[in-house]
Amino acid sequence: xxxxNPEIECASRDYLHALQSxxxxxxxxxxxxxxxxxxxxxxxxxxxxxxxxxxxxxTKLPFTVKTDLRDNYPFGLFAVPKGxxxxxxxxxxxxxxxxxxxxxxxxxxxxxxxxxxxxxxxxGTNNDTVHVSYGYGLFTGGLGLHYGAEKLGATALPASTGxxxxxxxxxxDFKSDIICCTPSYAMFIGETIRDMGIDPKTLPVxxxxxGAEPWxxxxxxxxxxxxxxxxxxxxxxxxxxxxxxxYDCECQNGMHVCxxxxxxxxxxxxxxxxxxxxxxxxxxxxxxxKEALPLVRYRTRDICALTREKCACGRTTVKMSKPxxxxxxxxxxxxxxxxxxxxxxxxxxxxxxxxxxxxVDRKNNLDLMEVQVEMTPDMFSxxxxxxxxxxxxxxxxLQSTLNIHAKVRLMAPxxxxxxxxxxxxxxxxxxx
Amino acid sequence: xxxKQLSIFVENKRGRLAEITKAIAAAGVDIRALSIADxxxxxxxxxIVNKPDEAATALKEKGITVSVTNVIAVGFDDKPGAFSVxxxxxxxxxxxxxxxxxxxxxxxxxxxxILRVADNDAAAKVLTDNGVEILSEAEFHEMMC
Numbered sequence: 001x002x003x004x005n006p007e008i009e010c011a012s013r014d015y016l017h018a019l020q021s022x023x024x025x026x027x028x029x030x031x032x033x034x035x036x037x038x039x040x041x042x043x044x045x046x047x048x049x050x051x052x053x054x055x056x057x058x059t060k061l062p063f064t065v066k067t068d069l070r071d072n073y074p075f076g077l078f079a080v081p082k083g084x085x086x087x088x089x090x091x092x093x094x095x096x097x098x099x100x101x102x103x104x105x106x107x108x109x110x111x112x113x114x115x116x117x118x119x120x121x122x123x124g125t126n127n128d129t130v131h132v133s134y135g136y137g138l139f140t141g142g143l144g145l146h147y148g149a150e151k152l153g154a155t156a157l158p159a160s161t162g163x164x165x166x167x168x169x170x171x172x173d174f175k176s177d178i179i180c181c182t183p184s185y186a187m188f189i190g191e192t193i194r195d196m197g198i199d200p201k202t203l204p205v206x207x208x209x210x211g212a213e214p215w216x217x218x219x220x221x222x223x224x225x226x227x228x229x230x231x232x233x234x235x236x237x238x239x240x241x242x243x244x245x246x247y248d249c250e251c252q253n254g255m256h257v258c259x260x261x262x263x264x265x266x267x268x269x270x271x272x273x274x275x276x277x278x279x280x281x282x283x284x285x286x287x288x289x290k291e292a293l294p295l296v297r298y299r300t301r302d303i304c305a306l307t308r309e310k311c312a313c314g315r316t317t318v319k320m321s322k323p324x325x326x327x328x329x330x331x332x333x334x335x336x337x338x339x340x341x342x343x344x345x346x347x348x349x350x351x352x353x354x355x356x357x358x359x360v361d362r363k364n365n366l367d368l369m370e371v372q373v374e375m376t377p378d379m380f381s382x383x384x385x386x387x388x389x390x391x392x393x394x395x396x397x398l399q400s401t402l403n404i405h406a407k408v409r410l411m412a413p414x415x416x417x418x419x420x421x422x423x424x425x426x427x428x429x430x431x432x
Numbered sequence: 433x434x435x436k437q438l439s440i441f442v443e444n445k446r447g448r449l450a451e452i453t454k455a456i457a458a459a460g461v462d463i464r465a466l467s468i469a470d471x472x473x474x475x476x477x478x479x480i481v482n483k484p485d486e487a488a489t490a491l492k493e494k495g496i497t498v499s500v501t502n503v504i505a506v507g508f509d510d511k512p513g514a515f516s517v518x519x520x521x522x523x524x525x526x527x528x529x530x531x532x533x534x535x536x537x538x539x540x541x542x543x544x545x546i547l548r549v550a551d552n553d554a555a556a557k558v559l560t561d562n563g564v565e566i567l568s569e570a571e572f573h574e575m576m577c
Contacts, residue, residue, distance in 0.1 A: 380441050381476075382437070382439030382476055382499065382548065383469075384471055387474070387476070388471075410473070411443065412443055412495075412497045
């Protein structure tokens with residue numbers, strides 16, 4: 001398998017250490033001098049940029065959490081003047097406001113490099129056509145793989161999501177070699193192909209890069225069978241860059257982290273102490289190679305473990321395991337981040353009781369979200385039409401905040417768990 | 433002209449109908465007519481009872497979601513084609529029917545239907561003007577005894 005950037009991906013640990021140290025020093029200085037939030041945080045603990053001499057000093061630095069992005073909404077954590085920004089992306093925040101991220105041209109190049117390494121690790125070359133069925137837009141999935149494909153010199157096909165029959169037609173007609181989408185959509189495409197009576201072996205697609213939502217080894221096997229391809233995992237989050245922060249190689253036993261740009265640590269989410277390699281804890285990233293949003297020790301809330309053994313593929317970069325859960329209550333539904341508190345926010349904005357129950361299920365490999373809410377007495381109507389109109393009204397309000405459709409089920413007042421204490425708000429029936 | 437109907441929210445849960453009807457029984461209320469609208473998620477039970485206000489209070493005390501809806505009761509001869517007459521009158525006057533249900537009485541020469549339309553007063557007027565019998569609440573309950 002080709003390696004996109006062997007100088008980095010197969011570098012010695014000493015080389016990486018020196019590179020990471022130099023980049024961390026530069027990045028900390030940038031954060032301190034250009035982001036008032038970081039200056040205040042550093043000053044609070046009496047830390048000066050000069051105190052950081054190497055990557056080993058990273059544990060001296062304070063953590064950043066998602067609410068810091070919200071509190072500084074929209075651009076408060078940006079370290080560059082507007083003139084240097086070339087792109088904005090956004091993802092769901094914990095309340096109504098999205099998490100906004102900005103990129104300089106250098107940052108876009110860094111991100112594209114990560115995605116290009118991922119495509120290459122999946123066997124991609126400049127001769128390939130990369131069919132991108134991630135959503136294009138504020139979500140980083142579509143544009144992330146798109147720029148990665150172009151960086152690799154491959155042909156990007158911006159298919160985006162939806163209209164599965166047309167997707168399959170394009171896969172056949174345009175002779176795509178690699179497909180990129182969420183794993184659940186890959187399953188759906190695979191099953192549609194089977195139902196259409198098409199032999200997947202007749203499709204030229206030989207590899208798929210799937211991410212943006214949790215998936216299991218069992219799903220990997222199913223996708224590989226349904227589409228007659230090899231399925232590769234990719235990891236990323238918009239706060240750090242987007243897809244391509246880490247990626248599977250042909251060994252498929254952990255994702256290589258682009259640690260020259262995104263320095264990973266695993267910490268105990270309770271004590272916040274770093275954990276040794278091999279132990280599961282919360283994944284933390286420091287954006288040592290980025291300009292616009294130099295996040296310091298950003299807590300991803302994903303639970304995983306790091307390993308630094310030399311990989312059979314030849315890469316020397318640290319590998320992270322598939323995330324096995326979250327240290328917060330975020331749900332990933334059809335690739336979209338959903339926080340239960342967002343639902344509460346919407347209900348309160350509609351003058352409804354903040355009592356709700358989210359039920360997530362996976363049917364025909366698509367995530368389904370149902371929100372049970374308590375109607376107010378004046379919402380009750382003696383006609384089915386009237387009740388359905390109320391459900392639709394709430395569904396529309398949820399859709400505009402969550403960016404995905406959730407089915408609303410009206411319940412009688414007083415029948416759902418109260419908001420006091422630790423009410424169970426989520427039932428996730430997906431087998432992940 | 434207007435008759436009070438109880439509209440009750442019924443969750444799709446085993447035993448819910450038993451619970452509701454027991455609460456009505458405990459209040460000493462007699463059910464005269466009923467229908468239920470069912471969807472995949474919930475049902476709406478519609479009842480005409482002899483003491484609607486008492487029944488509504490008793491149900492609310494049990495935490496059951498109930499509202500009182502105004503409907504009209506239409507009577508016509510129990511013979512083929514009779515029912516189409518009031519339906520045609522409503523259609524001709526642009527009055528849409530939300531739902532309806534038939535009920536039985538102890539007198540057999542006439543048939544009766546409960547009608548829920550968008551505008552009860554307008555419906556009652558055009559039907560009466562065209563010679564269709566509309567029952568008052570008193571007539572309705574008297575007839576049921």
